[in-house]
Amino acid sequence: MPTQGALFLEKAKGNFILQQRDIPTAPAGEILVKIHATALNPIDWQLQKYAFFLKDYPAILGTDIAGEVEAVGKGVTEFKKGDRMVSLRTTAHHFSSTLSFQNIKLQRLIPDSISFDQAATIPVAFLAAVTGLFGENLKGIGAGLNPNVDWPAPQQTGQTIFVIGGSTSVGQYVIQLAKFLGFTNIIAYASQKHHSYLAELGATGFIDRAAVPLDRLDTAVSGPVEIVFDCVSSVEAQEVAPKIVSPEGAAISVNEDERSEEAKAKDKTFFAVFATSFAAGHEVFGERLWAKVERLLEERVIQPNRLEVVPGGLRGVLPGLKRLENNMVSGYKLVVHPQETE
Ligand SMILES: NC(=O)c1ccc[n+]([C@@H]2O[C@H](COP(=O)([O-])OP(=O)(O)OC[C@H]3O[C@@H](n4cnc5c(N)ncnc54)[C@H](OP(=O)(O)O)[C@@H]3O)[C@@H](O)[C@H]2O)c1
Incomplete structure (x- = not known):
């Protein structure tokens, strides 16, 4: 053998x-x-x-x-x-x-x-991003912004998404998918050296990581924010995300909820994403999604x-x-x- x-x-x-x-x-x-x-x-x-x-x-x-x-x-x-x-x-x-x-x-x-x-x-980084944004919200998989993986995607015109950790691998896919979803404002929290590349991917505004500490990020954000996507996953990031998001919006994290009980008690919609197409409840969305991956790449929706x-x-x-x-x-x-x- x-x-x-x-x-x-x-x-x-x-x-x-x-x-x-x-x-x-x-x-x-x-x-x-x-x-x-x-x-x-x-x-x-x-x-x-x-x-x-x-x-x-x-x-x-x-x-x-x-x-x-x-x-x-x-x-x-x-x-x-x-x-x-x-x-x-x-x-x-x-x-x-x-x-x-x-x-x-x-x-x-x-x-x-x-x-x-x-x-x-x-695979995994893209899947975390797309599941969190597109996945069916009724099943707690994602924010439900494109559960059928429609093309073109339903547009989030006039809305704002804030990406904590825009330069992470996951964050780069979140930015590109946010552009596909038609968000008007795509704000990335990332080191300044990454800003021009993230702008090429679709980011429209930035907060420099060196200028504002993570746990004070809410003080640097103004206006309604419909989605906050935490791609860093520290407790600080998880605790600040719901402070930034509007009451009717959703805070998404790449990690299990590790916030203090006090922070959880003040909760707005907060959920952890699981980058899988195999786990229970994920299969239907997974099959719809993977049927479109080749086209997403061919048409350079995601790089x-x-x-x-x-x-x-x-x-x-x-x-x-x-x-x-x-x-x-x-x-x-x-x-x-x-x-x-x-
Ligand atoms: N839930 C799931 O199924 C799932 C799936 C995939 C990934 N994840 C998790 O998602 C997280 C990100 O994964 P990844 O592969 O995307 O990471 P990665 O690309 O390896 O992350 C490195 C990047 O993180 C940035 N960064 C680190 N701390 C930061 C902070 N405080 N604020 C802003 N940016 C910061 C760094 O920015 P600088 O360039 O400025 O240093 C660097 O560019 C990991 O915790 C991973 O375990 C979860």
């Missing part, structure tokens, strides 16, 4: 170790994908450090991949060998060279104009994040995650090429 290198998290809060594992075949209904690029996300170091979510060890982490269909299982008609595709997070993980997928409805082809590296920057390729294949994952954890990645995504592991 041919083998491949894969990066395992050996036990809860343990070390990452590089080991060989069998290359899977594609069973009926599944596809086998040769991974060309996988992106690093904060969740990867958070899973190692805090040991939440994972139950079975050793575990292979990683959530975002882009690659090429290597083989298709019996009965698969949607894909053929050689197709270029991107995948969002699945229950299988991606710090390895090949992968088989169980839910092929949630994989998408990528246009030729998008490289594998660029495509790998999309992938800027990126840096970390050298060393899978051996680059750990140093890359350390940089993410230590806030040493500013406005771009780290991408790894598993096939370059020596």
